[in-house]
Amino acid sequence: MDPRFKIAHREAWIGVGLAVVHFIWWFGFAYGLGSRPVEEYTYILGFPDWFFYSCIVGFILISITVIILAKYILKDVSFEEEGDES
C-alpha cells in the first residue's frame, strides 16, 4: 500500500473523532444545562449559560483544536513524486 495512505487514513479517523467529541460537547452543554427551568439560567456576557458554553466556548475550543491539528499533528505529503506519473 502507498505509504501516504497510512497518513491519510489516520487523519480521516482524527476527523471522525473530532466530530464525535465536538458533538458531545455541543449536546452536553446545550441540553444538560439548557433543560433547567429558565429562571435558573445564569448569564455570561449576557448569554444564557448553556448557550455560552455549548456554542461560543465550543466554537472557540474547536478552532483552537484545528489550529493545533494543522500545526503539529497533520503531516505534509507530496502529491507529485510517488508513482502517480501516469
Place this chain on the structure above:
Amino acid sequence: MNTEVIIPLIIFLGVIFFIGFWSSKKIESSTGGFLQEYFLGGRELGGFVLAMTMVATYGSASSFLGGPGTAYTMGFGWVLLSMTQVVTGYFVLLVLGKKFAILARKYNAITLIDFLKVRYNSTAVVLLAAISMIIFLFSAMTAQWVGGSRLIESLTGMKYTTALFIFAVSVLVYVVIGGFRAVAVTDAVQGGVMVIGTLILLIAVIIAGGGVPNIMQDLLAENPRLLTPYGNEGNLSAAYVSSFWILVGVGVVGLPQMAVRAMSYKNTRSMHRALVIGTIVTGFIMLNMHLIGIFARPILPGVEIADTVIPLVTLKVLPAWLAGIVLAAPLAAIMSTVDSLLILVSSSIVKDVYINYIKPDASEKSIKRLSFGVTTLLGSIVFLLALNPPDLLIFLNLFAFGGLEAAFIWPVVLGLYWSYGNKYGAIASMITGIISYIALHFYNEAYGNLFGVHTVVLPIILSLLAYVAFSLTIRKTKYQF
C-alpha cells in the same frame, strides 16, 4: 429604496465582474490541459481561496436570510441548530482528505464522477450519479437564482424580471469565461464580503438593542422560551436539532459541490490552512448571523416573513450606504453558491456524459467550445425557468440537499476507504438513498417526522446498509487502491 443603498451593491457587482474577467486570462496560459483548468482551476487552489470557496459555496441564502429569520422567530434553539454547521469546516477536508486528493490525481479525475468511474468501473454508476446530480443541482441552482433576484428586487425596487436579468448576466459572464478558477476567486471575495457584512451588522444590532444583557431582558420579558434550546413554542426536540448534525454537518461530505473542492487544492499545506480558516469563518458567520436574527427581535418586533428580517433590520440600524455594503453579503452568498453549481453541472454534462460516452476523442478545441457553450446554455435555461419557476422544479429542490447526501455519501466515503466496496453496493446505495428519501419525505409531511428526526437520517442509514450488503453478497472482491 434610495440610491445610497444601491451604489455599494453596484460597486460589488463591478468588482466581482472584474475579478472573474481577470482570472479568465489564466485559462489561456494554462499548461495542464483545458478541462482540468476550466473545471478544476488546474488543481492549484491555495489555502485561503480553498477555505473561502468551500464556505461560500456552502453558505447560501439560508445562512443569511432564511436561517436568521427562523432564529428571529424561534430564539436560541435555532442558533444552536445552526452551529451544527461548524463541523463542515474541518470534516469534509479531513475525511475526504489526502486520500481523495491523491487518488483523484492518480485517476486523473476532474469531476467527482470521474473518481466514481475509475473506482467502480461501471457505466451504471456514472450515469446514475450524473443524472441525479444534474437534476437535483439544476433545481437547487434555479431556486437560488429566484432568491437572488427577489433580494435585488426588494432592495432596489426594480421589477423581478429586471433584477433577474442583472443577476443572471453578472454571474454568467464570469463563470462562462473564467471557469472554476473564476468561481473560486470570486468566492473568496464574496466570502470576505460575507464576513465583513456579518461583523458590521452584529455590532450595529448590539448597539441598537442596548447591549446583549439588555436584549436578553427584553426577550425574557416577551417569551422566556426564546432563551431555551427548545424553541419559542417548546417544540424543537433534542433529537430533531441533533439530526441536523447529519443534514448540514457530517453529511455535507456527500455533496458533489463540496467533494469536488477537496480535489482542487495545490498541496497539503493549502489543505491544512483551509481547515483552520474554513472552520473559523463558517463558525463566525453562522453564529453571528443567527444571533443577529435573535437580537433583531426587540429592535424590530412583528416581522411576519422570515426572509425579510435581515434586510429590514439592516436598513433600520445602519445608515443607507453602510446598509448597502452589509446587504451585499447575502447577495454574495447566493452568487457564490450559484456559480459553483453552474460550473459543476456544466462539468458533469461535458466531462461525465459527453466525453465519456458520446465523443471520447473530441479535440481540445471542440471541448473548449462545448464547455463555454454548455455553461452559457445552462445559464440561459436557468434564467428562463427562474422567470416563472415550474412546480416540478420547486419540488425537486426539496431533495437537492438531503437527497444528494443520501445518494453520494457512501459511494464516495466507503469507495475511498473500504476495499470491499464495489459497483453493486454503489448502485444499490444511490437508488436506496434517493428513493427512501423521497418516500420518507412524503411520510413525514403527512404524519410528522418519523422517530422525531429530520428526513435525512434514515435514508443515510438505509443507503449504508444497502452499500455494505450488496458489496458483500454480489461478486465480493478486494479493490487495490
